[in-house]
Amino acid sequence: MRPYLIEYGVIKIPGYGLMMAIAAAAAWGLLWLLLRDNPRVSRNDGSSIFLLAICGAFIGAPTLRPIMKIVEIAIKWEEYKGYTGEQLLHYTFGELVFYGGLIGGVTASVLFCRRFKIPLLPVSDVFAPSIALSLGIGRIGCFLGGCCHGMQLREGHPLAVVYPAAAVGAPSGIPLLATQPLETIFSVILASVLTILYLKVKKDGLCTSVYLLSYPAWRFSLEFFRGDKGRGSYGWFTTSQYISLALFALGIVCLVFTIRRKTTVNALESVQAEVIESGESETDVSEPE
Numbered sequence: 092m093r094p095y096l097i098e099y100g101v102i103k104i105p106g107y108g109l110m111m112a113i114a115a116a117a118a119w120g121l122l123w124l125l126l127r128d129n130p131r132v133s134r135n136d137g138s139s140i141f142l143l144a145i146c147g148a149f150i151g152a153p154t155l156r157p158i159m160k161i162v163e164i165a166i167k168w169e170e171y172k173g174y175t176g177e178q179l180l181h182y183t184f185g186e187l188v189f190y191g192g193l194i195g196g197v198t199a200s201v202l203f204c205r206r207f208k209i210p211l212l213p214v215s216d217v218f219a220p221s222i223a224l225s226l227g228i229g230r231i232g233c234f235l236g237g238c239c240h241g242m243q244l245r246e247g248h249p250l251a252v253v254y255p256a257a258a259v260g261a262p263s264g265i266p267l268l269a270t271q272p273l274e275t276i277f278s279v280i281l282a283s284v285l286t287i288l289y290l291k292v293k294k295d296g297l298c299t300s301v302y303l304l305s306y307p308a309w310r311f312s313l314e315f316f317r318g319d320k321g322r323g324s325y326g327w328f329t330t331s332q333y334i335s336l337a338l339f340a341l342g343i344v345c346l347v348f349t350i351r352r353k354t355t356v357n358a359l360e361s362v363q364a365e366v367i368e369s370g371e372s373e374t375d376v377s378e379p380e
Contacts, residue, residue, distance in 0.1 A: 110232030115145065118225035121282070122218065125289060131213035140214060143203050144196035151195020152187040159330045166325070186238070189226060190334045212349075216298040220285040223302065227278030234271035237261030241268025242318040260319070268316055277309055296349030303342025307335035 119141060126137040160183040164171045171179065200218070204211050233239040234252075238260030244251040244267065251266035261267060285298050314332045325333070 106235030107232040107238075110235065111229055114225040114228035114232070117228055118221035121224055121286070122221045125217050125220065125286070129217065131295070132209075132217050136207075136209055136214075137217065140200050140203055140209075140218070143199040144218070147195035147197070147199030148192035149195070151198070152189070152192035153184070155188040155191025155194065155330075156186045157183045163325070188331075189229070190331055193222070194334075210295070212295040212299060212345075216289060216295060219298040219302040220282045220289060223278045223282035223285060223306065226306075227275045227282060230271040230275045230278065233260075234269070234275075238319065239271055239274075240318055241270035241316050244268050267318055270313060270317060274309075274313065278306075281305055294349065296345055296352065300342055300346035300349055303338050303345055307338040307342065311335040311339070 122137060122141060123134070126132060126134045129137075164179070164183070171182075174182070200214065201211065203209070204214055230239065237254050240252075240254075240261040243265055246266055248266060248268075250269055250273075252269040253266050254261040254263050256263045281302070285302060288301060289298050311332050314329050314335075317329075324330070328336075
């Protein structure tokens with residue numbers, strides 16, 4: 092819960108940046124293990140997509156906030172017309188958004204896969220556990236820096252955390268819901284479940300569907316308990332909740348497609364088996380005495 096996790100003389104390493112680096116390294120390590128002897132996605136393709144996804148995430152993470160803030164300011168101009176230019180710039184820029192990074196990384200990956208005709212579902216399946224793990228570790232950085240904090244709680248609440256004056260992204264001296272560790276726990280559990288599913292169940296689209304149904308549902312619920320009001324809201328919901336709804340809907344579509352695709356494959360295999368058996372029977376009958 093301090094801006095610099097490691098301080099040694101002139102060397103100062105911020106906790107947020109350090110945890111982001113660890114998150115990327117852990118995501119790469121898990122992905123590398125899942126790509127070992129993988130018949131669905133080669134390590135060469137997986138490595139290339141990972142690097143492009145990181146680049147896309149670096150573009151998307153700082154971009155989503157200004158896009159949404161400009162829309163919010165335009166819609167609610169009466170509330171912001173008294174701001175100075177410096178205040179508007181500070182309000183619009185300067186924050187990394189997970190969903191922005193996810194959208195940027197996915198966009199870069201999809202473009203690469205389409206360009207080189209790589210099937211999307213096997214790629215998204217193998218990446219899903221790493222995405223969940225990276226977010227879980229990254230939220231520790233948020234916890235150390237004070238961003239993404241929760242709503243105010245009563246004194247002595249077991250889930251409350253009080254930030255010192257040195258915290259960057261959270262008000263000091265106020266008990267706040269520790270939403271970041273909660274999201275870390277959820278994400279690590281989700282990463283574990285997805286890893287087991289990927290290794291045990293060989294069904295393209297399953298891990299992708301589970302991720303798209305699980306994390307957006309969690310995030311949508313958690314948003315009601317967030318206390319950082321600068322995230323932007325439109326009507327009843329926040330920006331992240333609208334994105335969560337869209338991703339959840341996509342998860343339903345992906346799950347239906349996965350189930351139907353498996354059913355179709357099974358039906359085709361049954362037909363092929365019947366044709367083969369029929370051919371063998373006819374051969375047996377037609378053999379001369």
